[in-house]
Amino acid sequence: MRNEIIFYLNGEKHLVSGEKVYWPLSRYIRECAGKTGTKVVCAEGDCGACTVLISNHSTDDFYSINSCISPIFTNDAKHIVTIEGLSLLQEGSNTISKALAHGNAAQCGFCSPGFVMSLADLFEHNKKVDEQMIKDYTTGNLCRCTGYVDIIKSALCVDTSKYKSVKDFFLTPKHIAELSALAQESLCLNFNARTVVIVTSLEELYSYRKKFPQAKLIASATDLGVLMNKGISKEQEFIFIGKIASLNTLNAQDDYINIGSNKTLTDVQKGLEEFYPEFSKFLDEFASPQIKNRATLVGNIANGSPIGDTLPFLVSIEAILVISSIRGTRELPIDKFYKAYKDFDLLSDEIITAVKIPKPKDGTVLKLYKVANRTHLDIATLSAAFYIKIDKSSLIEHLRIAYGGVAETVLRLEEIEKKYLDCSFTLETFEMIGKDISDSIKPLTDVRASAEFRKSVARNLLSRLYYDLGGL
Template identity: 30%
Template sequence: MKEYTGELGNKQEDFGRDSDQYFAPKTLKEATEILSRYSPNIKIIAGGTDVLVDYFDRLYEIERWLSLKNLNELKKFEINNDRVEIGALLTHDELEKSEIIQRYFPLISQAAWDVGSPQIRNMGTIGGNIANSSPAGDLLPPLMAYDAVFKLTSQNETREVPAQDFFLGPKKNVLRKNEIIEKIIIPIPQKQTYGKWFKVGKRNALIISSITLALVVTFDDDERIKTVKCCLGSVAPVPVEISQIQPLMVGKKLKEIDYSQIGKVVSENISPIDDIRGTKEYRIEVAKNLTVNALNEIERMVRVD
């Protein structure tokens, strides 16, 4: 392979020698320049919890690696005006333990805690979970429910893509070969916002979900629903929002809503498959029950407040 001879200062010692197969730049600018030069023959690695599993028996197929581990600017966590900006390299463990995430986006904190094992939570990143784009990705329904936007950066431009427009299919998304997920931007919810997260699997730990549900409801001062977002994972080729429930809920108080009807609408607007984690019929029934349970839980939270 011809060695890269630019002035990026990114070459690392790999097994005791300089390598033109492994790059670990210290700035996002350097990373996007390397990616632009070698794309598509270079693989980005952050925590490695997905890519190393996907390629564990065929690592030889990877021509070059671009490690993001030294990009401290992607590890920042900031509140700017009315939104929170989460660096793409923050780990699941950092998300779960963050007081800001717990306060404003509790469903993200809960979903981060539900990811794999402690080892995976300490290594896996929010950007990696997004880029992997698995229909079972635990963080994806909560991010959609909170109206997250992903900032994507390349050598020559940046763009912001709403979460609901990012996913195209199982492990497919709109991320271009020369782009890196820089940060996740989420508006801070209003005070009268309540949410519920559910993850269902075959056992209580270390599972890939059979179905996940994130429900976020915002009320006005009269306890009427202003907005509602119901997002599910593992029920379609991509994480989905069930927008069909909005006209049945917005403008109403919870006591005016038939929860079983809302659950039925949710179950009718998903397209699960049969696999080792559950049948299509099982997921449809569970989606309905989880929706009803989530609404009951949110009603309880409103009463307590």
């Protein structure tokens, strides 16, 4: 097995071993490669100053990520491009940077490289852009002094005809062939008492899972990267599954959409837009492009936070988890997976390999709500999902209700669902549902909100739901 990480940075090959494989990518870029255009401010993946572009060997494409929360060991067989790399492909004349400079869209300049890289992601994939697209692609970039109006105006002035593709410049046939070959190689990295195993097949995963039963499984490390930066993560053994090609699947079958555990939220957002546009739209509030380009849907499920943003949706549509081990595969409804806080129906040798998303039922409507201190990129105070069908007689024919942030796990309210089947579609009915929900939940008081506030919001969302469904 290879014992060093190999990647390209702005066209140059880098080999990394020892302690540095645990470093965040941003630290290596700045301290070892000397590319100080990449900045670090929050070290949590929130501000976007550390944004770089990185290749995806399965699609031969580039996308933006937060390098500050991306451990080096998650970047084997990748090609990374920083703002210095953009200057190379623009032959010293960076189209995006020039537009921002001419538009007075920089003051201290500390956030500017991150904005440039996020906009590069935008122009890499779109020949025509508008104001909303610019806002969407820079959701994960914060500016504390210039303000966003000039940044948006300047981005609209970028001459896309002069923009040169990062992919065309850096991913030559030679690079693609080499990176594809490296992506097939497994690794075992040891430093002091720490071990990282990078596997490329389920068979390898099962084997190393038996050898390292306490190892933390990682597909993207968007959570782990934050914990490592803060010195909170104490794990000594890791198994990285991001190179297992069989888990990088998303396909629609007769009744389900199957999503492999390596599929990113960006992939999921695109793949489910046809079936659940409400969820795809909701993901714009869930996370920035940089996070969605790395974070996985199954990772959000396995993390099991009671305020995990995707969980109410998955519970309301009755998603099914595919759980595998060397002994075989079983399927489990997602609402049966969570037994208590961070306590799952998952044996020590099992992993979630996929999630099955049922196709929408005819006539059903999905509504998702997230209550937080700010609209984008914030931890939810409370979230809710309602999956409902009103028949031609204005009666409730189908009802699924799931809440996050009101219990120690995501909560499905089955008794209330049953109680209100065949009830009239009226404001009074929905107010009664809201009251029953408020009476049945037992949320905690914490720094985000009091228990009473959460109960009140949980109740009032039913009135909001009624009007959103067209009630008068």
